[in-house]
Structures are given as C-alpha cells and as structure tokens.
Amino acid sequence: MSMTASSATSERERPFGFWRRSYAMLVKEFIQLRRDRVSFAMIVMIPVMQLLLFGYAINTTPRHLPTAVLMQEDSDVARSILKALENTSYFRFTQEVHDVETFDNLLKSGKVLFGVEIPRGFERGVRRGDRPALLVAADATDPVAAGAALSALGPIVQTALAHDLFIGNPPDPPFEIRAHARYNPAASSRLNIVPGLVGTILTMTMLIFTALSVTREIERGTMESLLSMPITPVEVMIGKILPYVLVGFIQATLIIGIGVLLFGVPIDGSLTLLALLSTLFITTNLAIGYTFSTIVQNQLQAMQMSMMFFLPSILLSGFMFPFAGMPVWAQYVGECLPLTHYVRIVRAIMLKGATLQNVQYDSLALLALMLVAMVIAVTRFRRTLD
Amino acid sequence: MVYATASDIAIEVSGLSKSFNGHEVVHDLSMQVKRGMIYGFLGPNGSGKTTTIRMLCGLLTPDSGEGTCLGYDIRRDADKIKRRVGYMTQRFSLYQDLSVRENLEFVARLYGLRDAPAAARTMIKRLGLNGREEQLAGELSGGWKQRLALGACTLPNPQLLLLDEPTAGVDPKARREFWNEIHSLAAEGLTVLVSTHYMDEAERCHEIAYIAYGHLLVRGTVDEVIANSALTTYTVTGGDLNGLSAELAGKPGIDMAAPFGTSLHVSGRDKAALEATIAPYRARSDLHWQHSEPSLEDVFIELMGRSRDNFQ
Numbered sequence: 001m002s003m004t005a006s007s008a009t010s011e012r013e014r015p016f017g018f019w020r021r022s023y024a025m026l027v028k029e030f031i032q033l034r035r036d037r038v039s040f041a042m043i044v045m046i047p048v049m050q051l052l053l054f055g056y057a058i059n060t061t062p063r064h065l066p067t068a069v070l071m072q073e074d075s076d077v078a079r080s081i082l083k084a085l086e087n088t089s090y091f092r093f094t095q096e097v098h099d100v101e102t103f104d105n106l107l108k109s110g111k112v113l114f115g116v117e118i119p120r121g122f123e124r125g126v127r128r129g130d131r132p133a134l135l136v137a138a139d140a141t142d143p144v145a146a147g148a149a150l151s152a153l154g155p156i157v158q159t160a161l162a163h164d165l166f167i168g169n170p171p172d173p174p175f176e177i178r179a180h181a182r183y184n185p186a187a188s189s190r191l192n193i194v195p196g197l198v199g200t201i202l203t204m205t206m207l208i209f210t211a212l213s214v215t216r217e218i219e220r221g222t223m224e225s226l227l228s229m230p231i232t233p234v235e236v237m238i239g240k241i242l243p244y245v246l247v248g249f250i251q252a253t254l255i256i257g258i259g260v261l262l263f264g265v266p267i268d269g270s271l272t273l274l275a276l277l278s279t280l281f282i283t284t285n286l287a288i289g290y291t292f293s294t295i296v297q298n299q300l301q302a303m304q305m306s307m308m309f310f311l312p313s314i315l316l317s318g319f320m321f322p323f324a325g326m327p328v329w330a331q332y333v334g335e336c337l338p339l340t341h342y343v344r345i346v347r348a349i350m351l352k353g354a355t356l357q358n359v360q361y362d363s364l365a366l367l368a369l370m371l372v373a374m375v376i377a378v379t380r381f382r383r384t385l386d
Numbered sequence: 387m388v389y390a391t392a393s394d395i396a397i398e399v400s401g402l403s404k405s406f407n408g409h410e411v412v413h414d415l416s417m418q419v420k421r422g423m424i425y426g427f428l429g430p431n432g433s434g435k436t437t438t439i440r441m442l443c444g445l446l447t448p449d450s451g452e453g454t455c456l457g458y459d460i461r462r463d464a465d466k467i468k469r470r471v472g473y474m475t476q477r478f479s480l481y482q483d484l485s486v487r488e489n490l491e492f493v494a495r496l497y498g499l500r501d502a503p504a505a506a507r508t509m510i511k512r513l514g515l516n517g518r519e520e521q522l523a524g525e526l527s528g529g530w531k532q533r534l535a536l537g538a539c540t541l542p543n544p545q546l547l548l549l550d551e552p553t554a555g556v557d558p559k560a561r562r563e564f565w566n567e568i569h570s571l572a573a574e575g576l577t578v579l580v581s582t583h584y585m586d587e588a589e590r591c592h593e594i595a596y597i598a599y600g601h602l603l604v605r606g607t608v609d610e611v612i613a614n615s616a617l618t619t620y621t622v623t624g625g626d627l628n629g630l631s632a633e634l635a636g637k638p639g640i641d642m643a644a645p646f647g648t649s650l651h652v653s654g655r656d657k658a659a660l661e662a663t664i665a666p667y668r669a670r671s672d673l674h675w676q677h678s679e680p681s682l683e684d685v686f687i688e689l690m691g692r693s694r695d696n697f698q
Contacts, residue, residue, distance in 0.1 A: 218484065221475070221477045222479050222481055224477075224479050225475050225479035225480065227445055228471075228473040229493070229497070230468045230469045230470060340617055372583055383464075384445055384447055384464075385440060385445050
C-alpha cells in the first residue's frame with residue numbers, strides 16, 4: 001500500500017515542492033518556538049527592556065550629582081554660593097564635612113562625585129575684594145558624568161550670584177572658582193573605559209561559562225547518571241565554578257595587563273587588593289550564571305537569560321553612562337548588579353588608589369550578591385528527575 | 387506471613403505509584419528481589435520499567451507506596467542507596483568528551499575510592515579495553531560503550547546493579563559477552579535487576595517480572611511463568627500462514643496467532659475452545675499442526691495483548 005503511494009508521488013511530483021517543504025519547516029519551527037515559553041518571553045522582553053532603559057534610565061548629561069561640601073567657614077556668602085550651585089541643578093549636596101580627610105575619602109570611595117570647598121576667611125576676602133578661590137573638586141574618573149557640570153560651573157554660577165548677592169556685575173566677579181578634576185585630569189575616556197571594560201568582559205564570559213554548565217549535562221543525558229551517584233548540589237556547584245575562577249583570573253590579568261601596557265592606565269592602588277576583589281567579582285558572576293543554569297531548560301534559554309542580565313549590567317552599572325545621572329529606580333536596579341560595584345571598585349583602586357576601607361561597601365555588596373546567587377542555585381538544583 | 391531477613395532481600399517495595407502530568411506510569415507495584423539474583427524486568431515500551439528503576443535508586447520520588455533497597459528506605463535514604471547501587475541508564479550517560487580512563491577515574495573519585503587511577507586501570511583491564519583507554523567515550527562503538535557503562539557502575543563495588551535495557555542496539559556477540567559478565571558478577575554476590583525486551587535475555591535471568599501499562603502482571607522463574615500462563619500452543623507449518631493468521635485472529639479460544647519465521651504459533655488459554663476452532667484447519671492437508679510448549683515469548687505476547695485490553 002504505502003509503496004504504491006510513494007512511487008506515485010515520485011513519478012509526478014506536485015508543483016511548488018520547494019515552497020511546500022519550506023512551509024512545512026516554517027510551521028514546525030513556529031510550533032517549537034511557541035512551546036519554548038522562555039525563549040518566547042525573551043523575544044519580547046529584550047527589546048522592550050533595552051528601549052525602556054535607553055529611554056528612561058540613561059542620561060548623558062546627568063544632573064543632581066551627589067556633592068560634598070567642606071565648610072571651613074560658615075558664612076552668609078558661603079551659604080548663598082552653595083544655594084546658587086544647587087540652583088544650577090547639576091549639584092545635589094548630600095554631605096557637609098568639616099575636615100579635609102573625610103572630604104577626600106568621600107571622593108575616593110565614590111560616594112560623591114564633587115566636592116566644594118569653602119576656604120577659611122572666604123567672606124572676609126570677598127568683602128575686601130581679594131577675589132578668594134572657591135575650590136570645586138570633581139571625580140573625573142568618569143569624564144562624562146563630571147564634564148557637563150564642570151563646564152557649566154563658571155557662567156551659570158556667575159549669573160546666579162548676580163541675583164543673589166549684590167556685589168556688582170561681572171566682568172569683575174568677587175571670587176574665583178577653581179575647578180580641579182581629580183584622578184583623571186586630562187579627562188581621558190580611555191582611563192575610564194579600560195577599568196570598566198575589565199568588569200564588562202568578565203561579566204559576559206563568566207556568566208556564559210556556568211550558565212551552560214547544568215543544561216549541558218541535562219541535554220547530553222549525563223545528568224541522569226550524575227544524579228544517581230553520591231554527590232550533593234553544593235559539591236556539583238563548587239566543582240563547576242572553581243575551574244572558571246582560574247579562567248576568569250587569567251582573563252582579568254590579560255585585560256588589565258593590556259590596559260596598563262598599551263593604554264597607560266595606572267594602577268594607583270594595591271595590586272593584591274585588585275586581584276582579590278576581581279576574584280570575588282569573577283566568583284559572583286559564575287555563581288549567578290550557575291543559578292541561571294539551574295532555572296532554564298536548555299542551552300538556548302541559558303544564553304538568552306545571560307543576555308537579559310548582561311544588558312542592564314552594561315547600561316545601568318555606570319560603565320557606559322553615568323550612574324549618578326540615572327533615576328532613583330534605575331540606581332536601585334544598578335545596585336543589584338555586580339558590575340556596578342566592580343566598576344566602582346576597579347576605578348577606585350586603579351585610578352584613585354583606593355584602599356579596602358574606601359571600597360568596603362561595594363566589596364560587601366559583591367559578597368552578598370554571590371551568597372544570594374549560591375543559595376538560590378543550591379536550592380534550585382534538582383536532586384531527582386521528578 | 388513470613389518475613390525474610392533483611393540480609394536476604396535486596397529490594398522490597400510495595401504499592402509504588404508514580405504519575406506524570408496526570409498520567410499514571412506505575413500503578414501499585416510491589417516486588418521483592420533476593421540478594422545474589424539476576425532479576426529480569428520485562429515489558430513493552432512505556433510500561434513503566436524505567437520509572438520503577440529510577441524510583442528504586444532515588445532518582446524519582448514515588449507518589450505513594452514504600453519500600454527498601456538494600457535495607458534502606460527508598461524515600462529517606464536515597465544518599466545511602468546511591469553509594470551502594472550502580473545504575474546503568476538506558477541512554478549512554480557517561481561523558482562523551484572524556485576518554486575511557488578519564489570517565490572511570492571521575493566515577494572512582496566521586497565514590498571516594500582510595501586510588502582512583504589504579505581502580506580505573508584495573509577496570510580497563512577487566513573490561514578488555516586495554517589500548518582504548520585514551521579513546522574518547524563518544525567515539526566508542528555501541529558494544530564498547532555498553533561495556534564501559536557497565537564498568538563505570540561496577541567500579542565502586544556496588545551491592546546492587548540496576549541495568550536499564552543495557553543491551554538495546556548491541557550486536558548478538560557483544561550481548562552474549564555482556565550477559566556472561568553479568569552472570570560472573572552475580573556469582574560474586576551482586577544482585578542485578580535488568581530490564582530488557584529480549585526473550586533470550588529473559589531466559590538467562592533467575593527470576594522475571596512482567597510489567598505492562600504500569601501494572602506488574604506476573605513474576606517468578608521462567609518455568610513458573612510459562613506453567614502459570616496455562617496457555618495451549620500449537621505450532622503450524624506449511625501453507626499460507628499469513629492467510630491462516632488473519633482468519634484465526636479474533637475467533638473463539640484464539641488469544642494469539644503470531645508468526646515465528648516459517649511457522650505460526652497459535653495459543654489460547656481456553657484449551658477446549660481453541661481446539662474446537664482449529665479442528666477444521668487441522669484437517670487441511672497443506673498445514674502441519676503440532677502441539678507444543680508455549681515459549682516465553684508466546685506468554686508475553688499474549689500478556690501484552692490481554693493487558694492492552696484491560697488497561698488501555
């Protein structure tokens with residue numbers, strides 16, 4: 001029966017065979033796509049997320065940047081100037097300090113991007129016409145974040161002051177604003193990008209290494225015999241993460257080495273501290289990737305989930321766009337991403353010579369993210385085939 | 387009821403049930419396997435053999451029922467069971483991108499053997515894989531893969547082997563060698579539970595159980611299973627057997643008419659009805675009828691047909 005049927009079709013093939021077969025393939029692919037709910041969700045989620053983040057969260061001329069004030073004297077003139085600065089909308093005063101050391105530490109740890117120093121005897125100098133200097137120190141490790149505010153400083157403050165103080169009009173301003181771009185005085189974006197790039201590259205590679213690890217075992221059928229052997233979820237995780245810590249470490253060494261040798265990026269801080277915290281960051285990413293692989297069902301989903309994580313990491317971590325310029329909700333999201341903390345750590349250690357104390361908040365955050373990911377992974381890991 | 391001492395019993399389960407997505411794969415299954423036995427697990431595809439084996443070694447949690455494996459509770463002591471049981475999966479599940487030696491060393495280390503490389507070397511010698519130890523497992527032929535998989539699950543010296551269709555797709559010579567190995571392992575005191583489709587393999591088991599649609603239908607030695615079937619079988623040769631088979635099917639007393647090479651096996655549980663039905667055909671000169679012992683295959687094909695009516 002079946003033989004006669006097949007010989008009949010081969011004798012006179014129906015027309016449009018090419019399109020018929022293509023159509024059959026197309027229908028099959030659509031059915032498979034529809035069954036793969038996670039992939040389907042990603043198809044919608046990735047562009048929507050990208051659009052929303054670019055549209056709402058990213059701001060290349062950030063305003064309301066956190067600023068510290070070093071008050072060496074408390075006077076009406078100083079208050080007026082601070083008010084004027086805040087009115088430019090570029091600065092938001094978050095801290096008022098009274099000694100130079102705290103002031104420097106705030107800038108070094110990245111808690112503030114700007115520091116305004118009102119020197120002792122400022123008011124007297126203004127009144128006597130000595131044109132005293134008002135120091136504005138900027139953390140220029142991220143030139144984009146600092147640039148707009150610094151360039152607006154001169155003229156806007158002048159105009160604002162003209163209204164506030166009745167000291168006469170320019171061209172004869174009563175004091176001098178001395179802007180000082182710290183850490184990256186030439187505003188070289190290379191110095192800013194190389195440290196950030198270390199973290200970005202590590203995030204991408206580390207995530208994918210472990211995101212595929214468990215799904216690969218399931219897809220190749222090796223998971224069944226692995227589960228039938230006496231091994232615990234924690235042991236599986238450690239065995240799968242540790243080799244890549246070494247891989248990540250080599251990668252980090254390579255990127256930082258090239259940055260130093262070819263691009264002249266300095267390492268002002270301790271190399272040991274940098275290595276230590278880089279290892280922590282690598283492990284955190286590996287743990288997150290591993291967590292993904294315990295959630296997804298196949299390798300394609302694992303890749304897509306890694307992308308879902310990688311995209312906000314790049315956009316919201318402060319690597320590409322100024323962190324301080326983002327709306328508050330985006331900053332909260334950013335705080336949950338390991339890259340945010342690592343970008344701060346690397347910039348602080350390499351460009352500002354920061355110590356562990358300066359970066360302790362970000363280090364603890366990395367540690368916490370790693371532990372959370374590991375706990376989720378171990379509880380998600382299915383010990384049976386149920 | 388007489389309780390066998392725990393040391394005599396390798397597997398004792400009762401009332402095991404397991405469903406996937408509302409479809410019951412194993413229904414109220416009870417079985418007992420004595421230590422040192424080769425226990426054959428037979429049944430058609432999708433009958434619940436694999437699911438039962440997975441419940442025995444803790445890979446699946448039964449929905450209901452309980453039991454012990456090597457004296458350990460299958461629900462609570464999965465870890466202890468895993469340490470003492472070798473499970474050979476239906477699909478090759480060692481690492482294809484690791485060599486023979488690396489796979490065996492991995493297993494040896496996982497079970498905490500003192501000298502993993504030495505244990506792997508010994509096993510390679512025992513499997514006759516000398517000269518292939520550096521070959522990737524994925525590049526081995528089907529027969530060698532089976533041998534390697536058996537080697538990997540016997541490496542940690544388990545007390546019980548669970549083999550899930552270990553010889554599917556393996557040539558007859560490799561199959562025979564595989565079974566010789568299983569018999570020598572059993573002679574060393576190992577208990578072996580093996581699922582299979584092959585009747586010749588079933589006949590090499592000390593005891594067998596037949597499972598269909600999640601129900602365990604019969605169990606016992608091969609002779610017991612045949613005797614208990616109460617099947618009357620005739621072997622017919624000559625003439626148009628295809629036509630005869632079609633004519634007999636469904637007639638009273640005929641439970642099964644199945645071709646075996648150049649002969650046809652006609653069986654039925656109701657001897658009188660069967661003989662009444664075939665009487666006119668026995669008179670035909672072109673057909674030669676002979677009363678014969680039912681083979682194990684006759685019994686199983688008849689069981690399969692009956693269980694399809696009952697459970698599907």
